[in-house]
Amino acid sequence: MKYSMYYASVTGNTEMLAKTVEKVLANETRVENAEDADLVCVGFWTNEGTASEEVRNYLKTLYNRKIFLFGTAGFGDSKTYLDGILEHVEDNLNDTNEVIGSFMCQGKMPQEVRDKYNKLKEEVPNQGAHYDLMISNFDKALTHPDENDLKRLEEAVLETVKKVK
Ligand SMILES: Cc1cc2nc3c(=O)[nH]c(=O)nc-3n(C[C@H](O)[C@H](O)[C@H](O)COP(=O)(O)O)c2cc1C
Known part of the structure; x- marks a missing residue:
């Protein structure tokens, strides 16, 4: 499987998630361009209820891709809140794309x-x-992302990979 990775992280929380995703995908082939990837991984930090601008702009460049979306939010204690953010982030994607997996957790x-x-x-x-x-x-x-968050993320990545293969 070929995957690509794009993420934004200012204080390192989302970067921790990206590194965990890369660790799970260590035996897969990383490609630079999303057009060449079977799975496009995109990581964001939450800025005013949605992804930061660079990630929103990146999402708008994607077509016909299978996507794994992951992110962190300071107020991520409630699932309803996190699901709402994911919805706002997904609004930036063209309809030809499919989000086949997603994950969010709180970030300090x-x-x-x-x-x-x-x-x-x-x-x-x-x-x-x-x-x-x-x-x-x-x-x-x-304390977030904590070990439990990263473990749940690993599981989410593995489930997502099954949908690609
Ligand atoms: C300017 C700014 C706006 C933010 N807006 C939100 C927000 O609307 N909702 C939220 O839950 N967290 C918000 N946060 C918190 C960050 O999303 C959170 O700390 C995130 O984990 C930072 O990720 P990073 O370490 O990868 O940069 C905001 C942080 C900053 C600096």
Whole structure:
């Protein structure tokens, strides 16, 4: 099987996923161009509820491809939220493509984000409960992607490969 890999990662979370995907596919042939690939792997980090711009632009260049989509999100504690993001990301794909596998998990965020929530909490006291929730989510994200996330990702890749072969 020939596969291609494209991903964007600013702070390394999505890169961890990409490396895990590559490890699972170590015995397959990596090709540079998506046009030559039986499976196109695309990794994204979540920016305002969808993939960052470079990944959205990349997805728009794909036609007639089988795709494995993977990503990280800071607020990825709820499956409903993550599924919603995946839907927004898939909206960038032409109908000739098929997403045959996908995976998302939570990804830690920089400390400045927590500092900002604390500051806002002080500035807007009637929104305290809201910011407490954001801070609690921030703390939950700190350990992700974790070993269990990467294991689930490995399983998702293996299932996806079966659909190509
Ligand atoms: C500018 C910016 C916007 C973000 N927007 C969201 C968002 O809308 N939803 C979310 O769940 N996480 C959001 N995040 C968190 C990142 O998606 C998350 O930390 C991700 O794992 C970062 O991936 P990376 O380490 O591969 O860059 C945002 C982060 C930044 C820096």
